[in-house]
Amino acid sequence: MVTICLGTVAPSRYSIGKDVIARQLREEGYCLIDLGGNITVQTLEEAFSRKTFSLLALSCPEEECLNELNFLISWAVKQSIPVLIGGRAVNVHDVAALRSALKAPFLYYSCNVTDLLPVVQKALKLEPPAMPLHGKGKPFFLFEEEKALAEEMGLWILEGNRDHVVIHERTRQWCGECPGNINRTCPMSSGYFVQRSIQESRLFVEKFRRLFLIGLPVLKREEREVERKGRIAIWLAMKKLEGAFSKRFSQAVMFKLPIQCPLCPPEDCIMPLARCRRPQDQFPMHEEYNIDMMETARVIAGDRRSMEMYALLLADPFPKEKVNQDRCPESKERKAPERPRDSCQG
Structure with missing residues:
Protein backbone atom coordinates (compact mmCIF):
# COMPACT_ATOMS: atom_id res chain seq x y z
CA MET A 1 0.00 0.00 0.00
CA VAL A 2 1.24 3.49 -0.88
CA THR A 3 2.17 5.58 2.17
CA ILE A 4 1.90 9.37 2.11
CA CYS A 5 3.39 11.60 4.80
CA LEU A 6 1.73 14.96 5.33
CA GLY A 7 1.76 17.92 7.68
CA THR A 8 1.63 21.70 8.06
CA VAL A 9 4.96 23.52 7.68
CA ALA A 10 6.44 25.21 10.77
CA PRO A 11 5.88 27.62 12.40
CA SER A 12 2.18 27.26 11.56
CA ARG A 13 -0.15 24.96 13.47
CA TYR A 14 -3.09 25.90 11.22
CA SER A 15 -4.45 22.52 10.17
CA ILE A 16 -7.72 23.06 8.26
CA GLY A 17 -6.22 22.53 4.81
CA LYS A 18 -4.07 19.61 5.90
CA ASP A 19 -6.99 17.91 7.65
CA VAL A 20 -9.24 18.20 4.59
CA ILE A 21 -6.51 16.68 2.41
CA ALA A 22 -5.94 13.88 4.93
CA ARG A 23 -9.62 13.00 4.97
CA GLN A 24 -9.75 12.90 1.16
CA LEU A 25 -6.66 10.68 0.90
CA ARG A 26 -7.94 8.27 3.55
CA GLU A 27 -11.21 7.92 1.67
CA GLU A 28 -9.18 6.91 -1.39
CA GLY A 29 -7.45 4.17 0.57
CA TYR A 30 -3.98 5.69 0.99
CA CYS A 31 -1.97 4.90 4.12
CA LEU A 32 -1.11 8.17 5.89
CA ILE A 33 1.55 9.38 8.28
CA ASP A 34 -0.07 12.55 9.64
CA LEU A 35 2.58 14.67 11.38
CA GLY A 36 0.12 17.42 12.31
CA GLY A 37 1.32 21.02 12.40
CA ASN A 38 4.61 22.84 12.97
CA ILE A 39 6.71 20.24 11.15
CA THR A 40 10.43 20.73 10.55
CA VAL A 41 13.22 18.72 8.92
CA GLN A 42 13.85 17.05 12.28
CA THR A 43 10.19 15.97 12.40
CA LEU A 44 10.53 14.39 8.95
CA GLU A 45 13.79 12.63 9.74
CA GLU A 46 12.28 11.06 12.86
CA ALA A 47 9.19 9.92 10.94
CA PHE A 48 11.24 8.55 8.03
CA SER A 49 13.47 6.56 10.41
CA ARG A 50 10.37 4.76 11.70
CA LYS A 51 8.64 4.19 8.36
CA THR A 52 9.45 5.16 4.78
CA PHE A 53 6.91 6.90 2.57
CA SER A 54 6.38 7.43 -1.16
CA LEU A 55 5.14 11.03 -1.18
CA LEU A 56 5.47 14.07 1.08
CA ALA A 57 2.45 16.42 1.14
CA LEU A 58 2.99 19.84 2.76
CA SER A 59 0.45 22.51 3.66
CA CYS A 60 1.92 26.02 3.68
CA PRO A 61 -0.84 28.34 4.97
CA GLU A 62 1.25 31.32 6.15
CA GLU A 63 4.07 33.36 4.61
CA GLU A 64 6.15 32.67 7.71
CA CYS A 65 6.32 29.01 6.62
CA LEU A 66 8.21 29.67 3.38
CA ASN A 67 11.71 29.55 4.88
CA GLU A 68 11.17 26.15 6.51
CA LEU A 69 9.48 24.94 3.32
CA ASN A 70 12.79 25.30 1.45
CA PHE A 71 14.56 23.08 3.98
CA LEU A 72 11.82 20.45 3.82
CA ILE A 73 11.95 20.30 0.03
CA SER A 74 15.76 20.04 0.05
CA TRP A 75 15.54 17.14 2.49
CA ALA A 76 12.99 15.35 0.28
CA VAL A 77 15.17 15.84 -2.82
CA LYS A 78 18.07 14.10 -1.06
CA GLN A 79 15.77 11.18 -0.24
CA SER A 80 14.38 11.09 -3.83
CA ILE A 81 10.85 11.62 -2.50
CA PRO A 82 8.35 13.63 -4.61
CA VAL A 83 6.72 16.56 -2.81
CA LEU A 84 3.20 17.95 -3.15
CA ILE A 85 2.61 21.51 -1.88
CA GLY A 86 -0.58 23.47 -1.23
CA GLY A 87 -1.87 26.22 1.02
CA ARG A 88 -2.56 29.95 0.96
CA ALA A 89 1.07 31.04 1.02
CA VAL A 90 2.03 29.38 -2.27
CA ASN A 91 0.76 29.21 -5.82
CA VAL A 92 1.72 27.30 -8.93
CA HIS A 93 4.27 29.96 -9.93
CA ASP A 94 5.99 29.76 -6.54
CA VAL A 95 6.23 26.00 -6.85
CA ALA A 96 7.61 26.25 -10.39
CA ALA A 97 10.27 28.68 -9.12
CA LEU A 98 11.17 26.36 -6.22
CA ARG A 99 11.37 23.43 -8.64
CA SER A 100 14.08 25.27 -10.55
CA ALA A 101 15.91 26.90 -7.62
CA LEU A 102 16.12 23.74 -5.49
CA LYS A 103 16.66 21.37 -8.43
CA ALA A 104 13.54 19.46 -7.44
CA PRO A 105 11.99 18.13 -10.67
CA PHE A 106 9.27 16.20 -8.84
CA LEU A 107 7.71 19.10 -6.97
CA TYR A 108 3.95 19.37 -7.46
CA TYR A 109 1.26 21.92 -6.63
CA SER A 110 -2.36 21.25 -5.65
CA CYS A 111 -4.84 24.12 -5.66
CA ASN A 112 -7.51 22.37 -3.56
CA VAL A 113 -9.27 19.02 -3.18
CA THR A 114 -10.73 19.36 -6.68
CA ASP A 115 -7.37 18.60 -8.29
CA LEU A 116 -5.79 16.74 -5.36
CA LEU A 117 -6.20 13.13 -6.48
CA PRO A 118 -5.00 13.62 -10.09
CA VAL A 119 -1.94 15.49 -8.81
CA VAL A 120 -1.20 12.77 -6.23
CA GLN A 121 -1.41 10.09 -8.92
CA LYS A 122 0.88 12.10 -11.19
CA ALA A 123 3.39 12.57 -8.35
CA LEU A 124 3.44 8.87 -7.46
CA LYS A 125 4.16 8.05 -11.11
CA LEU A 126 6.84 10.79 -11.24
CA GLU A 127 5.17 12.37 -14.26
CA PRO A 128 6.12 15.97 -15.20
CA PRO A 129 4.26 18.60 -13.12
CA ALA A 130 1.63 20.78 -14.79
CA MET A 131 2.54 24.26 -16.00
CA PRO A 132 0.68 27.42 -14.86
CA LEU A 133 -2.78 27.98 -16.37
CA HIS A 134 -3.67 31.17 -18.26
CA GLY A 135 -7.08 32.57 -17.36
CA LYS A 136 -10.00 33.24 -19.69
CA GLY A 137 -11.06 36.56 -18.13
Missing part, protein backbone atom coordinates in the same frame (compact mmCIF):
# COMPACT_ATOMS: atom_id res chain seq x y z
CA LYS A 138 -10.68 39.90 -19.89
CA PRO A 139 -9.80 43.36 -18.52
CA PHE A 140 -12.84 45.54 -17.95
CA PHE A 141 -13.17 49.31 -18.48
CA LEU A 142 -14.09 51.02 -15.21
CA PHE A 143 -16.02 54.25 -14.80
CA GLU A 144 -14.44 56.93 -12.61
CA GLU A 145 -16.26 55.95 -9.40
CA GLU A 146 -15.45 52.28 -9.90
CA LYS A 147 -11.84 53.03 -10.81
CA ALA A 148 -11.33 55.23 -7.74
CA LEU A 149 -12.62 52.49 -5.43
CA ALA A 150 -10.49 49.84 -7.12
CA GLU A 151 -7.32 51.93 -6.88
CA GLU A 152 -7.99 52.90 -3.26
CA MET A 153 -8.27 49.28 -2.13
CA GLY A 154 -5.76 47.71 -4.54
CA LEU A 155 -8.47 45.75 -6.35
CA TRP A 156 -8.30 44.31 -9.84
CA ILE A 157 -11.34 43.31 -11.89
CA LEU A 158 -11.67 40.84 -14.77
CA GLU A 159 -14.80 40.07 -16.73
CA GLY A 160 -15.71 36.43 -17.22
CA ASN A 161 -18.92 34.71 -18.25
CA ARG A 162 -21.42 32.37 -16.68
CA ASP A 163 -19.76 29.30 -18.20
CA HIS A 164 -16.68 30.05 -16.09
CA VAL A 165 -18.53 29.52 -12.79
CA VAL A 166 -17.73 26.13 -11.25
CA ILE A 167 -20.74 24.78 -9.32
CA HIS A 168 -20.74 21.45 -7.49
CA GLU A 169 -21.86 19.83 -4.23
CA ARG A 170 -18.50 19.88 -2.42
CA THR A 171 -18.05 23.61 -1.86
CA ARG A 172 -18.41 23.35 1.92
CA GLN A 173 -15.48 20.95 2.21
CA TRP A 174 -13.81 23.16 4.84
CA CYS A 175 -16.81 23.55 7.14
CA GLY A 176 -16.29 20.37 9.11
CA GLU A 177 -12.93 21.70 10.29
CA CYS A 178 -14.00 25.31 10.98
CA PRO A 179 -12.68 26.46 14.41
CA GLY A 180 -15.37 27.38 16.91
CA ASN A 181 -14.44 31.05 17.15
CA ILE A 182 -15.05 31.43 13.39
CA ASN A 183 -17.95 29.00 13.17
CA ARG A 184 -19.86 30.92 15.86
CA THR A 185 -20.45 33.83 13.51
CA CYS A 186 -20.60 31.98 10.17
CA PRO A 187 -23.88 32.82 8.37
CA MET A 188 -23.96 29.36 6.79
CA SER A 189 -23.48 27.51 10.07
CA SER A 190 -26.02 29.62 11.96
CA GLY A 191 -28.67 29.19 9.26
CA TYR A 192 -28.80 32.88 8.34
CA PHE A 193 -27.96 31.76 4.81
CA VAL A 194 -29.26 28.38 3.62
CA GLN A 195 -27.37 26.34 1.06
CA ARG A 196 -29.26 26.17 -2.23
CA SER A 197 -29.70 23.20 -4.49
CA ILE A 198 -27.48 22.84 -7.54
CA GLN A 199 -30.43 23.77 -9.76
CA GLU A 200 -31.23 26.88 -7.72
CA SER A 201 -27.58 27.89 -7.85
CA ARG A 202 -27.40 27.60 -11.62
CA LEU A 203 -30.68 29.50 -12.02
CA PHE A 204 -29.39 32.31 -9.85
CA VAL A 205 -26.16 32.71 -11.85
CA GLU A 206 -28.10 32.50 -15.12
CA LYS A 207 -30.26 35.48 -14.13
CA PHE A 208 -27.37 37.81 -15.03
CA ARG A 209 -25.73 38.76 -18.32
CA ARG A 210 -22.41 39.91 -16.85
CA LEU A 211 -19.98 38.31 -14.43
CA PHE A 212 -16.87 39.83 -12.86
CA LEU A 213 -14.06 38.45 -10.74
CA ILE A 214 -12.69 40.86 -8.14
CA GLY A 215 -9.35 40.19 -6.49
CA LEU A 216 -7.28 41.94 -3.85
CA PRO A 217 -4.13 41.07 -1.90
CA VAL A 218 -4.76 38.46 0.76
CA LEU A 219 -4.82 39.61 4.36
CA LYS A 220 -2.74 37.94 7.00
CA ARG A 221 -4.59 35.47 9.18
CA GLU A 222 -4.94 37.92 12.09
CA GLU A 223 -6.36 40.58 9.77
CA ARG A 224 -8.88 38.15 8.30
CA GLU A 225 -10.11 36.83 11.64
CA VAL A 226 -9.21 39.17 14.51
CA GLU A 227 -8.36 42.76 13.56
CA ARG A 228 -11.44 44.71 12.47
CA LYS A 229 -10.23 48.08 11.17
CA GLY A 230 -8.80 46.91 7.85
CA ARG A 231 -11.66 44.48 7.26
CA ILE A 232 -14.25 47.20 7.82
CA ALA A 233 -12.56 49.40 5.21
CA ILE A 234 -12.49 46.54 2.68
CA TRP A 235 -16.06 45.46 3.48
CA LEU A 236 -17.54 48.93 3.03
CA ALA A 237 -15.48 49.59 -0.11
CA MET A 238 -16.86 46.39 -1.65
CA LYS A 239 -20.38 47.54 -0.74
CA LYS A 240 -19.70 50.85 -2.52
CA LEU A 241 -18.38 48.98 -5.55
CA GLU A 242 -21.52 46.82 -5.58
CA GLY A 243 -23.57 50.03 -5.51
CA ALA A 244 -21.57 51.55 -8.35
CA PHE A 245 -22.11 48.47 -10.53
CA SER A 246 -25.82 48.52 -9.62
CA LYS A 247 -26.06 52.06 -10.99
CA ARG A 248 -24.33 50.99 -14.18
CA PHE A 249 -26.20 47.73 -14.77
CA SER A 250 -29.53 48.26 -12.94
CA GLN A 251 -28.68 45.49 -10.46
CA ALA A 252 -25.52 43.88 -9.11
CA VAL A 253 -24.89 41.18 -6.52
CA MET A 254 -21.50 40.95 -4.83
CA PHE A 255 -20.41 37.78 -3.05
CA LYS A 256 -18.55 37.76 0.25
CA LEU A 257 -14.77 37.78 0.47
CA PRO A 258 -13.20 35.04 2.66
CA ILE A 259 -12.93 37.30 5.72
CA GLN A 260 -14.90 37.32 8.95
CA CYS A 261 -17.64 39.96 9.07
CA PRO A 262 -16.25 43.05 10.86
CA LEU A 263 -19.44 45.12 11.11
CA CYS A 264 -20.10 44.50 14.82
CA PRO A 265 -17.71 43.82 17.70
CA PRO A 266 -17.65 40.06 18.37
CA GLU A 267 -19.48 40.47 21.68
CA ASP A 268 -22.36 42.27 19.91
CA CYS A 269 -22.71 39.83 17.01
CA ILE A 270 -26.07 38.04 16.93
CA MET A 271 -25.25 35.88 13.90
CA PRO A 272 -25.16 32.73 16.11
CA LEU A 273 -28.92 33.32 16.45
CA ALA A 274 -29.22 33.47 12.64
CA ARG A 275 -29.88 37.21 12.86
CA CYS A 276 -27.95 40.33 11.87
CA ARG A 277 -28.00 43.91 13.11
CA ARG A 278 -27.02 45.21 9.66
CA PRO A 279 -28.60 42.87 7.09
CA GLN A 280 -28.42 45.51 4.36
CA ASP A 281 -24.61 45.36 4.58
CA GLN A 282 -24.30 41.58 4.33
CA PHE A 283 -23.05 39.73 1.23
CA PRO A 284 -24.26 36.32 0.04
CA MET A 285 -21.62 33.60 0.32
CA HIS A 286 -20.21 31.61 -2.59
CA GLU A 287 -20.90 28.40 -0.69
CA GLU A 288 -24.57 29.34 -0.39
CA TYR A 289 -24.83 28.91 -4.16
CA ASN A 290 -22.43 25.93 -4.39
CA ILE A 291 -19.79 28.02 -6.17
CA ASP A 292 -16.24 26.68 -5.97
CA MET A 293 -14.50 30.03 -5.73
CA MET A 294 -10.94 28.76 -6.06
CA GLU A 295 -11.67 26.85 -9.26
CA THR A 296 -13.83 29.66 -10.67
CA ALA A 297 -11.06 32.18 -10.00
CA ARG A 298 -8.54 29.86 -11.62
CA VAL A 299 -10.65 29.58 -14.77
CA ILE A 300 -11.08 33.36 -15.04
CA ALA A 301 -7.74 34.66 -13.72
CA GLY A 302 -5.49 31.67 -14.30
CA ASP A 303 -2.66 30.76 -11.95
CA ARG A 304 -1.65 34.20 -10.71
CA ARG A 305 1.71 34.95 -9.17
CA SER A 306 0.47 36.79 -6.08
CA MET A 307 -1.65 35.69 -3.12
CA GLU A 308 -5.15 37.07 -3.39
CA MET A 309 -8.71 36.84 -2.10
CA TYR A 310 -11.55 36.67 -4.61
CA ALA A 311 -15.21 37.59 -4.88
CA LEU A 312 -17.67 37.25 -7.75
CA LEU A 313 -19.96 40.07 -8.83
CA LEU A 314 -23.03 39.33 -10.97
CA ALA A 315 -24.64 42.22 -12.84
CA ASP A 316 -27.05 43.25 -15.59
CA PRO A 317 -30.01 40.86 -15.04
CA PHE A 318 -31.99 39.45 -17.92
CA PRO A 319 -35.68 40.42 -18.08
CA LYS A 320 -37.62 37.91 -15.98
CA GLU A 321 -39.51 36.68 -19.01
CA LYS A 322 -36.26 35.93 -20.84
CA VAL A 323 -34.82 34.01 -17.90
CA ASN A 324 -37.95 31.91 -17.51
CA GLN A 325 -38.74 31.27 -21.17
CA ASP A 326 -35.41 31.26 -22.99
CA ARG A 327 -32.71 30.23 -20.53
CA CYS A 328 -34.56 27.98 -18.09
CA PRO A 329 -37.69 26.62 -19.80
CA GLU A 330 -37.91 23.73 -17.37
CA SER A 331 -38.28 26.09 -14.38
CA LYS A 332 -40.91 28.63 -15.44
CA GLU A 333 -42.71 28.62 -12.11
CA ARG A 334 -39.62 28.60 -9.93
CA LYS A 335 -38.23 31.86 -8.63
CA ALA A 336 -34.55 32.41 -7.97
CA PRO A 337 -33.77 32.34 -4.24
CA GLU A 338 -33.99 35.58 -2.31
CA ARG A 339 -31.40 36.71 0.19
CA PRO A 340 -32.60 36.76 3.82
CA ARG A 341 -33.52 40.12 5.21
CA ASP A 342 -33.70 39.38 8.92
CA SER A 343 -32.78 42.23 11.23
CA CYS A 344 -32.55 43.08 14.88
CA GLN A 345 -32.58 46.45 16.52
CA GLY A 346 -30.06 47.05 19.21
